[in-house]
Amino acid sequence: MQVVRVKNRPVKQVRRREVIRTGTTVEQMVRAIADMIVTGAILPGEKLDEISLASRFEVSRTPVREALRELGAMGLVGREPNRSAVVTNVSGTYLHSMFEAMAELEGICARLSAERMTVDERRALELEHRGSMRLVHAGAEEEYAAHNTEFHTRLYRGAHNDHVFEMVTQTRARLAPFRRAQFRLPGRLAKSYEEHDQIVTAIIRADAVAAGQAAYSHVAIVSDASAVFATAGE
Amino acid sequence: MQVVRVKNRPVKQVRRREVIRTGTTVEQMVRAIADMIVTGAILPGEKLDEISLASRFEVSRTPVREALRELGAMGLVGREPNRSAVVTNVSGTYLHSMFEAMAELEGICARLSAERMTVDERRALELEHRGSMRLVHAGAEEEYAAHNTEFHTRLYRGAHNDHVFEMVTQTRARLAPFRRAQFRLPGRLAKSYEEHDQIVTAIIRADAVAAGQAAYSHVAIVSDASAVFATAGE
DNA sequence: GCGACGAAAAGTGCATACAGATTCATCGCG
């Protein structure tokens, strides 16, 4: 076990950091692996052994282990002592439960936002929303997607509840890969704008119940739209 | 790179595992540190440097790093590259937001349970509930607390939504340290039983709205009861 | 006296080494 490393030059711990985009190695791996899981590049039940991952990403096992631990905490992989990490089943029923939970959470956020948003927040939400009409007419999918994210983030913040914010943000992050293509569906942009309009109107009126319901349906619809892509990946 | 280890006797990597209770070293540390944070033994904003923790727990930095990463994913500590982990502010507003979120989540679970529980699940819930009357009369706080956990878990499961289950379970876990003493408050046992009764009745009747509201208030009340202990720890 | 600078100290990020656990193929025996 001494002279084994024949062709691997002593590795030199080269700073290849510059090549890579952002964050620490571990963060990048977390994102990369999460993406692979959620896009179906790695299938549920598959084992993720540290050594293969380490060589795949060209790092040592230490950062791999940290990444796996974080993925475990995120619920994307299951871990038990002295066992390989195993990809959790994110497909099918669980995915559905996440979309449903997302709708509930958005409903809560909109309801609380209607009750709690400051005058400034309401104004900002309305401006953000009105500004997006231009994008709808232009059919600018990419830009509208960015606006959409911003719009929803405002809703989440407006609820003035940090823990809810965290839950909804995490859930959205886990669903992100399944929603990417949603605005490609014909007519979805205009429809989305209309639904946003209902939410905004209800919030401005401080009508909590209406806001909650509008947000719930909005997300439920997105869920249906995304289901196509989701099942395609199974 | 051969005879380097001079004064450090080879450390022997003693299996002190037997002394410790359950799970891997890392899991134990996660629990221990989480408890310290949440009970206020470590204050928000305080830095957790790996070396001190390592020596405190008598392990090397590797497991400490993994524990910190998991705590980071749990939201108990903040982490950024090349910085020490910092205890997040769990007190005050954030705690309040967790209790509020808990009430919302319980409301959702009860509402969905009313709609979705199977006949067996409804029966089991009712039995569990009725069985607890005995404990109320006996004033058996400990046992009632156990029953209470079981009761709520049934509600969470009854919603038939895995992601909601996960969120509510995690939130409950993080709140646990703040609720421990709730049943010590005089009369809280009987009150709790009554509130459970409302929830059960509504679920049996499949009255989703009533079940949701009953569960929401039930938790909101517990939140008030716990606030005493929470603020005491700040 | 005070702020800018710089070097030492302290700390994080990752690689590697090695102990212990698990898995799996092989072999001996009924």
Next chain:
DNA sequence: CGCGATGAATCTGTATGCACTTTTCGTCGC
């Protein structure tokens, strides 16, 4: 021919070392 024992191969858990980054603190110029 199957089945359990056994040991090698493989993999996880943890310790330790080195590179790089941040922090601290003393010193010097103003």
